[in-house]
Amino acid sequence: MSAPLTDLIAIRDLSREQVDGILSDAREMLPIARRERASVPTLRGRIVCNLFLEDSTRTRLSFDLAAKRLSADVVNFTASGTSVNKGESLLDTAQTLMALGVDLVVLRTSSAGAPVQLAREVEIPVLNAGDGWHQHPTQALLDALTMLQHRDTLEGARVTIVGDVLHSRVARSEVELMRLLGAHVTLVAPPTLLPPDVSSWGVTVTSDIDAVLPDTDVLYVLRVQRERMHRAFFPSIREYAQVWGIDAARMRRLPADALLMHPGPVNRGVELTSGAMEDPRSVITEQVTNGIAVRMACLYRLLSAAPRTEVTS
Amino acid sequence: MLHVADGGRSWHGRPMRRLLDADDLARMIRRLAHEVLEGNGGSDGLVLLGVRTRGAPIARRLAAAIASIEGVDVPVGELDVTLYRDDLALRDPMPIGATDVPVDVEGRTVVLVDDVLYTGRTVRAALDATSALGRPDRIRLVCLVDRGHRELPIRADHVGKNIPTSADEQVIVRLTETDGVDEVVIGGER
Amino acid sequence: MSELLIAGGRILDASTGTDTVADVLVRDGLIVAIGPDVASGASGADVLDARDCWVTPGLIDLHTHLREPGGEGAEDIATGSAAAAAGGYTAVAPMANTDPVADTAVVIELIMRRGREVGLVDLLPVASITRGLGGAELSPMGELARSEARVDFFSDDGVPLGDSLVMRRALQYASAFDVVICNHSEDPALTADAQMNEGATSSVLGLPGWPREAEEVMLARDLILAHGAGARLHVPHLTTAGGVELVRHAKRAGVRVTAEVTPHHLTLEDVEVAAYDAVMKVNPPLRTRRDIDALRAALADGTIDAVATDHAPHGREAKRQPWEHAPCGMLGLETAFALVHTELVLGGVLDAMTAVARFTTGPAGVRNTRGHGGPITVGAPANLHVFDPSQRWTVDRARLHSRADNTPFHGRELVGRTRHTILHGRPTLRDGEIASEVTHG
Numbered sequence: 001m002s003a004p005l006t007d008l009i010a011i012r013d014l015s016r017e018q019v020d021g022i023l024s025d026a027r028e029m030l031p032i033a034r035r036e037r038a039s040v041p042t043l044r045g046r047i048v049c050n051l052f053l054e055d056s057t058r059t060r061l062s063f064d065l066a067a068k069r070l071s072a073d074v075v076n077f078t079a080s081g082t083s084v085n086k087g088e089s090l091l092d093t094a095q096t097l098m099a100l101g102v103d104l105v106v107l108r109t110s111s112a113g114a115p116v117q118l119a120r121e122v123e124i125p126v127l128n129a130g131d132g133w134h135q136h137p138t139q140a141l142l143d144a145l146t147m148l149q150h151r152d153t154l155e156g157a158r159v160t161i162v163g164d165v166l167h168s169r170v171a172r173s174e175v176e177l178m179r180l181l182g183a184h185v186t187l188v189a190p191p192t193l194l195p196p197d198v199s200s201w202g203v204t205v206t207s208d209i210d211a212v213l214p215d216t217d218v219l220y221v222l223r224v225q226r227e228r229m230h231r232a233f234f235p236s237i238r239e240y241a242q243v244w245g246i247d248a249a250r251m252r253r254l255p256a257d258a259l260l261m262h263p264g265p266v267n268r269g270v271e272l273t274s275g276a277m278e279d280p281r282s283v284i285t286e287q288v289t290n291g292i293a294v295r296m297a298c299l300y301r302l303l304s305a306a307p308r309t310e311v312t313s
Numbered sequence: 314m315l316h317v318a319d320g321g322r323s324w325h326g327r328p329m330r331r332l333l334d335a336d337d338l339a340r341m342i343r344r345l346a347h348e349v350l351e352g353n354g355g356s357d358g359l360v361l362l363g364v365r366t367r368g369a370p371i372a373r374r375l376a377a378a379i380a381s382i383e384g385v386d387v388p389v390g391e392l393d394v395t396l397y398r399d400d401l402a403l404r405d406p407m408p409i410g411a412t413d414v415p416v417d418v419e420g421r422t423v424v425l426v427d428d429v430l431y432t433g434r435t436v437r438a439a440l441d442a443t444s445a446l447g448r449p450d451r452i453r454l455v456c457l458v459d460r461g462h463r464e465l466p467i468r469a470d471h472v473g474k475n476i477p478t479s480a481d482e483q484v485i486v487r488l489t490e491t492d493g494v495d496e497v498v499i500g501g502e503r
Numbered sequence: 504m505s506e507l508l509i510a511g512g513r514i515l516d517a518s519t520g521t522d523t524v525a526d527v528l529v530r531d532g533l534i535v536a537i538g539p540d541v542a543s544g545a546s547g548a549d550v551l552d553a554r555d556c557w558v559t560p561g562l563i564d565l566h567t568h569l570r571e572p573g574g575e576g577a578e579d580i581a582t583g584s585a586a587a588a589a590g591g592y593t594a595v596a597p598m599a600n601t602d603p604v605a606d607t608a609v610v611i612e613l614i615m616r617r618g619r620e621v622g623l624v625d626l627l628p629v630a631s632i633t634r635g636l637g638g639a640e641l642s643p644m645g646e647l648a649r650s651e652a653r654v655d656f657f658s659d660d661g662v663p664l665g666d667s668l669v670m671r672r673a674l675q676y677a678s679a680f681d682v683v684i685c686n687h688s689e690d691p692a693l694t695a696d697a698q699m700n701e702g703a704t705s706s707v708l709g710l711p712g713w714p715r716e717a718e719e720v721m722l723a724r725d726l727i728l729a730h731g732a733g734a735r736l737h738v739p740h741l742t743t744a745g746g747v748e749l750v751r752h753a754k755r756a757g758v759r760v761t762a763e764v765t766p767h768h769l770t771l772e773d774v775e776v777a778a779y780d781a782v783m784k785v786n787p788p789l790r791t792r793r794d795i796d797a798l799r800a801a802l803a804d805g806t807i808d809a810v811a812t813d814h815a816p817h818g819r820e821a822k823r824q825p826w827e828h829a830p831c832g833m834l835g836l837e838t839a840f841a842l843v844h845t846e847l848v849l850g851g852v853l854d855a856m857t858a859v860a861r862f863t864t865g866p867a868g869v870r871n872t873r874g875h876g877g878p879i880t881v882g883a884p885a886n887l888h889v890f891d892p893s894q895r896w897t898v899d900r901a902r903l904h905s906r907a908d909n910t911p912f913h914g915r916e917l918v919g920r921t922r923h924t925i926l927h928g929r930p931t932l933r934d935g936e937i938a939s940e941v942t943h944g
Contacts, residue, residue, distance in 0.1 A: 004406050012707075021408055028393065028409040038445040040396040070396075091823055111825035112698075112709040113779030120778075121823075132827070134709030172709055195706035196714075297409075300396075304406040 005301045007119045009128045010135040011176035019141070019180060025297035026145050026290070032069050033293035043072035046303055049102040051093070052078045052129070053109040058264065059129055062288075063106050066295035072303075075102070090114060094122050104303055107131070112169075125302040133167050139263055140173035142294040144181060146287050147218055150259055155182035160212050162188040162244060163222030163271055164233075166195050170263045171222055175201055186212050190244065192233045209244060213253035221246055221262045224271050241270055248275040259283050329485070329500035332476060338457075338495045341473040342371070345455055346378035348471045352453065353422055359387045360418060360449075364394060364427040364439050365410045370490035371457060372426040390414035392425070397438035397445075412442070419447040428486040430456040433467035458497060460484045506530050507928055508545050512553030512889055516560060517860035518867075518877035527558060529885040532928035537881060551923045551930065553889045559859045560877035561593025561886035561924065562840060563627075563866035565763055566660070566739055566811035568832070569595075571617065572610070573602025577907045578816035580614070584623035585904035586814070586836040588931035588938075591862075591888035591921035594875040595624055595814075595836070598660040599631040606631040606642040608650040615652050623931045625886075627872060628652040629660075632673050632684060636662045641673055648680040656870045658685035660739060661786075665691050667724060674734035683761075683870050685737040686725050688746065689787065693717035698827055700773040700788040708776060710826065713788045715743040722746050726753040726760060737869055738762040740813050742787045744797035751806045761869040763811035764798050766839045767911055770846050775911070781822045781829030782909050785815070799852045802861060809865035812839045816907030834910040837903055842912065844892060844919040855892075889923035896920050904937060 005018065014022075031037040048067040052060050060076065067074045077093070090109075097105060104125045107115045112132030119126040130136040147154060159178050165171040165187050178185050185203040187194065198205055206212060213219070224244075226237055234240050241247075251260070260282040266272050277284065333341070353359055356379060363372030369391040376389045393410035425439050436454060443452055457473040462480055476499065478484060485498050507529040514521050514537070526541040527534060528548065536544070569583035570576075578586075580597075587595045597614060599605035605614060611628050618626035630647045634640045636659045647654040657677060664670045664686045677684045694717045699705050701712020722738060726749060729736035738750060741762050750762045773789045783789065801807040815832025822829050840862060847853045853861070867876030874884040897916050900908035924932035931938050 025409045028396075028411060031412075032396075040445065041441065042396040042398075042401060044399075090825055109825070111827050114825040116779045117781075117823070117825060132709050133711075169709060172707070196701045196712055197703035197706055200703040201706070300409070301406060304401050 005125070005298075007115070007126045008137055008298055008302060009115045009119060009126065011137050011140055011173045011180065014137075014180070016180055019144070019177065022141055022294065022297045022301060023145050023148065025300060026141070026293040029069075029293040029296040029300075030290070033066070033296060034289055039069045039071055041071045042300060043067065043070040043303055046072045046103045047101060048072045048074050048104050048106060048299065049097050050074060050076045050078075050106045050129075051097070051108070052076070053090070053107070054130070056108055056130065059108060062291045063129060063295050066292050066299055069292065070296055070299060072299065090118065091121050094118050098122055098124060104299065127298060127302060130169055132169065133172070134169050135173050136169040137173050138291065138295050138298055139170050140177040141298070142287055142291040143174060143220070143261060143263075144177055145290045145294055146261065146283050147259060149286070149290075150283065151217070153182070154178065157183040157217045158186070158215055159183045159218045159220060160186045160188060160216040161220045161222065162209055162246070164193045164224045164228065165189050165198070165222065166193045167225070167228070168222050174220060175203060186216075188212060188244070190234050193228070209250065210253060213250060214255065216254060216258055218259045218261060219246065219254055221260070221271050223263065223265070223267060226267070226270070237270055245271050245273065246276045247273040248279070251276050251279050251281070254281065261287060264288070329498040331496055331498050333474065333497040335495035338497070341457065342374050343378050345471050345473055346375050346382055349375065349424055349453070349455060350379060350383060352470060356383045356385045356387050358421045358450070359424060360414075360416055360421050361387060361389045361424045361426055362392045362414065362439075362443065363389070364392050364425060364435060367428040367486055367488055367491055368392070368426045370488050371428060375426060375455070388416045390416075392439055392442050394435060394438035394442045397441040399434065399438070414446055417447055418443065418449045421449050422451050422453060423449040424453045424455055426455045428457045429484050430454075430459045430469050430472070431462055433463045433465035436467050437465050457486055458484055505928070506545055506548035507885070507925065507930070508542060508548040508550045509553045509558055509887065509889060509923070509925070510542055510550050512556045512558035514558045514879055515856055515859045516877050516879040517856055517864045518560070519880065520856070521879065522856060527879065527885075527887070529925070529928045532885055534879065534881055534883050534885050537879065551889065551925075551933065553923070555891065555893065556922055557855065557859070557890040557892060558879070559888045559890065560863040560879060561875055561888050561926065562591045562862040563872050563875050564592050564595040564812050564814065564836065564839070565737075565809055565866045565869055566765075566813045567595040567597050567836065568600070568813075568815045569597040570816055571601065572613065577818045577821075578905055580617045580626075581621045581623075582904060582906040583814070583816070583836070584618065584621045585937045586834070587624040588924045588926070589904045589921065589935075590836040590838065591840050591890060591924050591932075592624055592836060593886040593888070593924060593926045593931075594627055594872055596627040596629050596656060599629050599658060600636060600661040604631050604635050605629065606634050608647055608652065611647065611650070611652045611654060622926075623937070624926065625873065625875065627656070627870065628654045629656045629658055630654045632657045632659045632664060632686070633669065638662065638664055638666055638669060641669075641676060644677055644682060645680060648682055653871075655682045656685065656737070657682060658739070660685065660687055663687045663689040663691050663721060667728070670725065671728045671732065674729050674732035674736065678732055678734040681735065683735045683737045684729070685739055686721070687739060688718045688722040688725065688741075690717045690721045693720065697788075699776050699784070700790050702773060702791060704773045704776060708779070710776070713786075715745055715790070715794075718743050718787060719745045719749060722749050726750075726758055729760060730756070730758045733759070735759045736761075739811070740765050740768060740787055741798065741801075741807060742768045742790050742794060744794050747797045747801040747806060751801065754806065761808045762806065763809045763869070764802055764807045765813045766810060766835055766842045767833050769795060769798055769802070769810070770842060771911060779826045781824065781826050782833070782911050782913075784826060784829050784831050785833050786831035799847060802847070803853055803857060808861070808868055810839060810843055810861045811866070812836050816905050817909050818907060819909075822909050832909065834903065834905050834907060837905065838898055838910060838912050838917065840890065840921065841896075841917040841919045844890075845917045849918060885925055885928040887925040888921060889925075890919060891922045892919040894918070894920040894922070
């Protein structure tokens with residue numbers, strides 16, 4: 001097995017071997033995640049804390065189910081809008097969790113880098129469930145698992161990511177993971193929604209969605225928040241949908257064996273139309289189930305990286 | 314499962330002693346096949362589940378032996394018990410192997426197959442893993458070697474060979490499929 | 504009558520170009536003799552060994568936050584003065600963003616009096632440009648300029664003066680008293696939510712960027728307005744290559760502008776942010792190698808007049824917050840000169856005399872520094888700095904004189920360290936130890 005995981009914070013911290021290991025474990029977790037097989041006792045007696053300082057019911061539920069399918073005890077600490085969310089006492093909260101005997105913290109926060117800071121302060125593993133615009137590593141891993149259920153390898157795959165890359169932790173994790181797995185990434189976005197110096201990411205950047213669709217194996221559509229138009233990132237939702245959104249007509253430009261993905265929740269009629277979502281090439285619901293399996297694999301890997309002891313047979 | 318890459322020496326450099334060779338193993342598996350058939354009153358409802366890693370090829374060999382005796386192909390599967398172990402915190406992280414069971418175990422007789430029976434903890438995990446697949450009528454246990462030192466109230470229904478050991482010795486089963494050679498060796502201090 | 508002999512040092516005085524080994528004899532706060540044979544006539548004098556050391560005018564910091572009144576949890580005038588003395592400074596200019604804001608003679612007098620009581624460093628008064636740093640109404644500049652403190656430097660430091668009309672009026676009004684206006688060069692609309700330099704690093708780290716354009720747009724505006732008003736403008740903490748070009752161009756065009764750069768902007772790149780350790784969070788943010796090179800060249804050629812620390816103490820708890828919530832600022836007083844010596848002098852960017860100039864005559868050209876900055880001549884006030892250029896030491900945040908410990912240089916080995924600091928003829932730092940008996944007469 002590859003080097004043990006001590007924390008999972010950013011894709012760039014992972015080796016190819018570690019990613020392959022997580023994805024391989026996740027495949028074995030799938031029957032349990034899908035409830036085709038009973039939950040397993042692997043993490044019985046372990047306490048996983050979901051420390052969610054930013055609202056995300058979907059992600060929290062996914063981590064909750066993942067921990068429970070592995071028989072861990074789960075404590076949920078949701079503190080949206082409290083003093084913890086303002087960052088005044090994240091580290092104090094973490095110290096309290098340690099004192100309470102928590103074995104692993106799943107942290108969701110609007111503060112980029114807070115999981116890095118937390119991991120420096122506590123001895124237990126920290127699993128980043130999304131930090132600001134920075135990273136959302138389990139999302140990228142579940143996306144890779146989904147892609148690999150439909151194709152043998154991502155080596156040479158052409159992945160097109162369209163939408164608000166600037167504000168997207170998913171995009172950052174996705175680009176890093178796709179490049180690690182050998183895919184070619186093209187970003188399509190209004191220039192106002194591209195990160196500065198994005199060329200240094202080793203990706204192709206274009207503003208012409210229609211031109212890249214025929215040469216796309218995976219079309220990954222990012223969520224666009226309506227509030228962005230008020231800060232002059234683009235003129236209107238209507239224009240965004242017309243110029244950058246994916247509808248049935250654009251889906252026709254996509255190759256027959258391509259995949260359509262989205263991290264959810266979808267703003268129907270903005271970045272994706274209902275017609276596009278219903279296309280048979282859409283694997284958006286598979287992503288959700290795969291999320292539980294990937295998170296199970298990550299919890300397993302993080303909590304089994306324990307000190308060496310005599311092995312019994 | 315501990316095994317050493319070097320064919321002839323333990324990891325502390327003590328010489329390893331070969332207890333059984335390929336012919337011994339082949340005879341043992343034929344005998345175990347007979348015993349399993351006898352215990353079950355034939356091959357009806359049997360499913361063999363090898364406990365990974367080395368239980369899996371042994372289960373396949375047992376199935377082949379049964380086929381040559383009875384002329385019937387009994388279903389063979391593999392069981393990975395990593396997720397059911399109780400020593401997760403005590404060992405290095407282990408990748409999860411594939412669990413591949415070709416039939417529904419409901420109403421069948423599951424024969425668990427492992428190479429070395431020692432503390433009984435792997436078998437305990439395998440019992441849980443089997444139960445997670447469904448509710449078999451009964452579960453039997455076959456092992457190639459029983460070396461004693463049980464930590465749980467578990468015993469095998471069919472044993473290839475009982476080998477008394479001290480706790481600081483190693484017993485290693487090597488198989489052509491996984492190790493390139495068929496033999497059982499004992500030796501060394503751990 | 505007290506005599507002090509600074510024996511055997513290499514005098515480096517940028518105001519006269521003096522570079523010679525000589526003793527300096529001090530009596531009653533003034534330099535009374537300089538020469539190779541001064542020691543023989545001063546047998547009863549207190550002797551400070553300066554062999555193999557530089558003897559320079561006491562250093563001047565144009566940009567300091569001492570946090571008193573209002574922020575004494577992180578620093579006060581006593582701890583900040585000790586930090587200054589430890590770094591070789593004899594004069595520092597505490598910024599006006601205290602609580603209450605230094606926008607009245609009463610507050611400024613309080614600060615100045617407290618400084619005299621502590622007696623470890625002279626304070627150069629700074630008042631805010633606008634009342635309460637509010638950006639709307641002007642502070643009473645005329646009254647402050649004519650007060651006992653004789654305020655000649657006005658800055659809303661920490662809060663950019665965004666309203667162009669108010670800035671223009673401030674410059675116009677200030678020109679009547681020939682005082683200096685100093686505005687934080689940052690267009691606030693372009694830095695909404697900004698957390699670090701905008702660029703490749705901020706993109707990877709997912710932190711909102713502070714674009715160089717925000718500095719350059721504001722700086723260009725201020726240079727144009729200062730030119731029109733004929734007023735004196737000082738540019739604090741310049742950070743971008745483009746900003747350097749703007750200042751260079753303005754100086755050629757006759758704008759009455761001076762500029763400073765901080766030690767951290769001369770030495771740290773934005774990639775330092777990658778560990779999200781908020782000790783690296785500062786405003787304006789750490790930039791890139793290209794900017795550092797431009798700043799160094801500008802410091803060498805005089806486009807940038809002075810090194811100023813922007814010494815900004817913050818408590819440990821504040822800096823341990825998640826990056827976006829942590830306050831901006833770094834300590835600087837105790838490491839500035841040693842760092843510039845290590846990186847720029849030994850790095851071949853500045854010669855020793857130019858380095859000394861940027862900490863002494865440079866600041867003295869920006870504002871009235873009241874007897875600090877040289878020259879080292881008979882009859883001049885004995886404000887001196889004795890620096891051992893060969894002493895190696897490792898910055899240890901636990902051993903700083905500051906109450907705070909937010910130095911970005913913790914663990915870095917520096918070459919050269921202040922050995923003695925002399926303020927008005929008395930050692931405030933002696934062999935690296937703060938002189939505890941100092942009280943101002």
